[in-house]
Amino acid sequence: MAQILAPTSQWQMKVTKSSATASPMTAKMWGSLVLKQNKKGPTRSSTKFRVLATKSEGYTINRLEGLLNLDLTPFTDKIIAEYIWIGGSGIDVRSKSRTISKPVEDPSELPKWNYDGSSTGQAPGEDSEVILYPQAIFKDPFRGGNNILVICDAYTPQGEPIPTNKRARAAEIFKNKKVIDEVPWYGIEQEYTLLQTDVKWPLGWPVGGYPGPQGPYYCGAGADKSFGRDISDAHYKACLYAGINISGTNGEVMPGQWEYQVGPSVGIEAGDHIWASRYILERITEQAGVVLTLDPKPIEGDWNGAGCHTNYSTKSMREDGGFEVIKKAILNLSLRHGEHISAYGEGNERRLTGKHETASINTFSWGVANRGCSIRVGRETEKQGKGYLEDRRPASNMDPYIVTSLLAETTLLWEPTLEAEALAAQKLSLNV
Incomplete structure (x- = not known):
């Protein structure tokens, strides 16, 4: 049998910068460059435009990376919970996110949620609502912080497991x-x-x-x-x-x-x-x-x-x-x-x-x-x-x-x- 290993230090995915020469530019820097360009009249060559475009692209990527890696914990108690369930094929995984008011330690602290089962092959269009029951929580390695991944199983609004919910039967055993x-x-x-x-x-x-x-x-x-x-x-x-x-x-x-x-x-x-x-x-x-x-x-x-x-x-x-x-x-x-x-x-x-x-x-x-x-x-x-x-x-x-x-x-x-x-x-x- 495999040996149990304990979680190590935090790991995060990072977005790779598209150019080694790209560097962050503040709004002030960009405005200054545009102002100088306007003062000089029509552009005499396309070279300067290409340089500015490269810097702009790098700036956008750096800003995106910064937002992806934002640590929310100093600013809010709210967390992001990614609700995950198994789709209609029985092997595809689906997920969507919601904001939770504070960190949680147990699935029972999380609300049930619903999704459109007609779009996953799990319900007819005229009665498409399927209910997600949170069952297990894991730390989110993509968002970090107190954010979580939530494994759910799926039920009808009447509380019956839908046919692709194999977890419910397993839990009984x-x-x-x-x-x-x-x-x-x-x-x-x-x-x-x-x-x-x-x-x-x-x-x-x-x-x-x-x-x-x-x-x-x-x-x-x-x-x-x-x-x-x-x-x-x-x-x-x-x-x-x-x-x-x-x-x-x-x-x-x-x-x-x-x-x-x-x-x-x-x-x-x-x-x-x-x-x-x-x-x-x-x-x-x-x-x-x-x-x-x-x-x-x-x-x-x-x-x-x-x-x-x-x-x-x-x-x-x-x-x-x-x-x-x-x-x-x-x-x-x-x-x-x-x-x-x-x-x-x-x-x-x-x-x-x-x-x-x-x-x-x-x-x-x-x-x-x-x-x-x-x-x-x-x-x-x-x-x-x-x-x-x-x-x-x-x-x-x-x-x-x-x-x-x-x-x-x-x-x-x-x-x-x-x-x-x-x-x-x-x-x-x-x-x-």
């Missing part, structure tokens, strides 16, 4: 006493791919062409191996600042592809942290002029896909004798393989082919240290007789609320029939 007593931990490995803006081709790849074959890119360094490190590092620091449980990051097997890990997180917190981290990544790539995709197989052919491997353990798995509990959990997972696959992300069949460190989507398997299985158990877990399992089936675009709650439900709340359990145990023993 995580509130079950059996689940609470087992303190489920999650460590989620989010893979993603960076694309060039206009051509939608991976970052660092020749347009319309291919780089050298996979091999040197995984955790690689160098201009010919690592593409997008600044984005990965910026995202890492921004997540730490926000209070997200990000525990690491690395370059992935396919060039232009990266991964970061979030966890260990307990229960519903895992989903909140992944969604907040995805939103921050979307904002950073927006500023960098790069396109983010969570497609599980962005490039067809002999290239790795993108997954969201989910490491999972319960209190019983982490204690002495936990390996037997893990094997019982794997048995349950085998019996609900179809149900899990159907909920583990769109387009996952293009990724789970049995190649490129995946198992076949049609066959459940497990093994120790085997990345070609549905479920991998680490060598250390086998040696210690306790630990965790890794579900390697979820796609990079999976909904973490669905995956985490389904793992808890299948392993802690669902009980197979004795006959099904016996048949599954026999089948799994042949696969090991």
Whole structure:
């Protein structure tokens, strides 16, 4: 499982100046130049105009940067809250801002809000109002100060979760006493791919062409191996600042592809942290002029896909004798393989082919240290007789609320029939 890291010092995105020669100009300076120009009569050449235009552009950029980095705390108690929710596709993140009268520490202190669901594919035009319920708060790494990011879920005006609200169902499972007593931990490995803006081709790849074959890119360094490190590092620091449980990051097997890990997180917190981290990544790539995709197989052919491997353990798995509990959990997972696959992300069949460190989507398997299985158990877990399992089936675009709650439900709340359990145990023993 990933190690929990504490937030570091404040980090802010800054706007790059467009010209090294551009310098701030006060209104007085600009007026003086214009006055002198008028006194001299018609301009004799266009050179002076071009110089003034350059200085004006630099002045505008410097003013914009200054406003973006304004610290509001000495002047007002008011803060900006960015309300974030999941859109109609189930994978897109939406957000809008509102002013809150004072800093808050808990989502319960924030008001509910509404949005136009007909514009996000979540409500009809004749009854378009959808209500946002604040659920989790993170520090805003873009605005700094006391400003916050707010993870919300969505409801009808009557208080019913809308169909794309998967958090509500997950929260019910995580509130079950059996689940609470087992303190489920999650460590989620989010893979993603960076694309060039206009051509939608991976970052660092020749347009319309291919780089050298996979091999040197995984955790690689160098201009010919690592593409997008600044984005990965910026995202890492921004997540730490926000209070997200990000525990690491690395370059992935396919060039232009990266991964970061979030966890260990307990229960519903895992989903909140992944969604907040995805939103921050979307904002950073927006500023960098790069396109983010969570497609599980962005490039067809002999290239790795993108997954969201989910490491999972319960209190019983982490204690002495936990390996037997893990094997019982794997048995349950085998019996609900179809149900899990159907909920583990769109387009996952293009990724789970049995190649490129995946198992076949049609066959459940497990093994120790085997990345070609549905479920991998680490060598250390086998040696210690306790630990965790890794579900390697979820796609990079999976909904973490669905995956985490389904793992808890299948392993802690669902009980197979004795006959099904016996048949599954026999089948799994042949696969090991």
